[in-house]
Amino acid sequence: MKSKDLLYVYETIPYQQKNIYPSDLNTNTILQVDDAMKKYGFENKVKKLKTGHFAIDMKREDGSRIATLKNPIYPTNSQAGRKIAIDKYKTENFLSKAGLRTTKSKVYTSDEMDRARNEAYSSGAEGVVIKPLDMSLGKGVFVNVAEDDFDFYWKECTAVMAKTSRETYHIMVQEFMEGFEVRATIIEGNLISVVARVPAFVKGDGAKSIDVLIDEKNESRKECGYLSKHQIKKSDSVKTFLKNSGLTLDSIPEKDEYILLISVSNTSLGGEVIEITELVSKEIKELALNALAALPGMYCGGIDIMVRNFDDTEPGVIEINPFPVLSLTMFPTYGQPAKPADYFVNAFYTKDALINGYQSKADSDGVDKYVRNYMRYHDRQQRMYLNQFATNNQQ
Incomplete structure (x- = not known):
């Protein structure tokens, strides 16, 4: 992302106010799924592993275990697909053979x-x-x-x-790739949301230095339970990035001038997240779904895509995360929060109920929705596999 991209994003989005979240926010993906399971009355058992991470045994009403959800494994993702997604070079190869634009x-x-x-x-x-x-x-x-x-x-x-x-x-x-990064979160083959991931930045007032503006922004981030956990650090990487832009921490930006502080768009490094699902083109959404479908047996993932604008018709995939952080979609800085954990547990249990012949707890409309989404995604997977097969035969 460059300063011009930052300006485009904030001038284009319709949101005026930042979202504020409580300080006792649950940002753990596993525990977020646990909350959703309790909400809908699904049986489960949470356990803490030796690694310090949590895991959930997802159970049927009779107490039998269906699968275990743990970081970094969604139980519906295949082992082969997950290994490919972790290896960014192999991911590129699979996407290219499926005819998808990537790096x-x-x-x-x-x-x-x-x-x-x-x-x-x-x-x-x-x-x-x-x-x-x-x-x-x-x-x-x-x-x-x-x-x-x-x-x-x-x-x-x-x-x-x-x-x-x-x-x-x-x-x-x-x-x-020129442009800025967006993250598409797909859960059980369904596009949950698309968010713009914005690197750490400050906005000038014509009087204060970048150093002071960072301090002020960190103070404002403390007001939000999610952003407060991720302060902007005046690291060597930030200083080097500013130097390459002809700036230092002592530089005074002009009024309303956006100053990027780092190139990586991650909330853990002081970035922000903007919900843009309804603002982006069909091509961006289709690329996200096709990219995950191009990896064998993958149903859940975070697809990082570079776009030049919200209307981009030729976006490109950067990488695929097989265990997406749900907080990105649940706690955006701007825009309507999504409910990925809710969708996961309902879709997961609907699928298991149909396969094993018991009544799903989801309502009838919900069951139809989840089944239709699964069927559409299976069709998409077949198209991607056929593209890859054709490419392999041509080589």
Whole structure:
């Protein structure tokens, strides 16, 4: 995202007021599903794993266990599809063979920095994306990296991976797509919402420095139970990003001037989330559904897409997250919150009831809706598989 994209988003959305959420907000995806199951009277057992994460045994009324939901596994997602989604390079391959627009990337080991830099800019690219091959939540991701800053961000990415248990660090250098990032959340084959993910930024008043504006924005974020958990940090990455824009923390932006502070659009780094499902084009929604359907046996996922505007007819997929954070859709900074956990439990139990011949707790209209959505999604999966089969036969 660039400043012009930021200006476009905030001038286009119809919302005037930020959403305010309570301080005791439940932001854990597993526990959000637990809340939904209790709401609709579905049997379950929550347990805490040795890893510290929660898991839910999803049960029928007779006490028999159907499946276990745990981070990072939705029980309806296949193991094969999930492994492909985690590997961003394999995901690109599957999407390309399905005829879907996505990025072009190369994968390197952490000791191949010089080779990666030389190849990345050999065709005249002004900026690229550097990211770990198989991490999520925006960790180690650096966007629109210029050649002069390549070594710095490569080492930053390596440092992030060094904090994990990996023996080998694989880094992906990806084509940079112009525009801004949106996240489409798909649950049980149904598009729940599309949100714009906005990186950390400040808006100038013509008098205060960026440093002071960050402090003021962090104070305002404390008023919201969701944003308060994610303050904007004056990190080296922020300082480097500002430097590349010809700015420092001491710079004073003009009145109403939007100043991006970092390239990664993640709420954990001080970003914001804007609900835009009803504002975006059919092509953006179709690409999201087709992208998830292109991975074998995948029903739930977060599809990250680059768009140039809300009406974009040629969007492109960046990556697919097989365990999307539901809070992005439940607690947008602007716009109507969605109910992904509600949809998941009702669709999941409707499907199990039909397969195993018992009465679903969903009302009759709800059952029809979930079944129709499943059938449409199965048709979509078949189309994507046929596209991939045809591509493989041509190679």
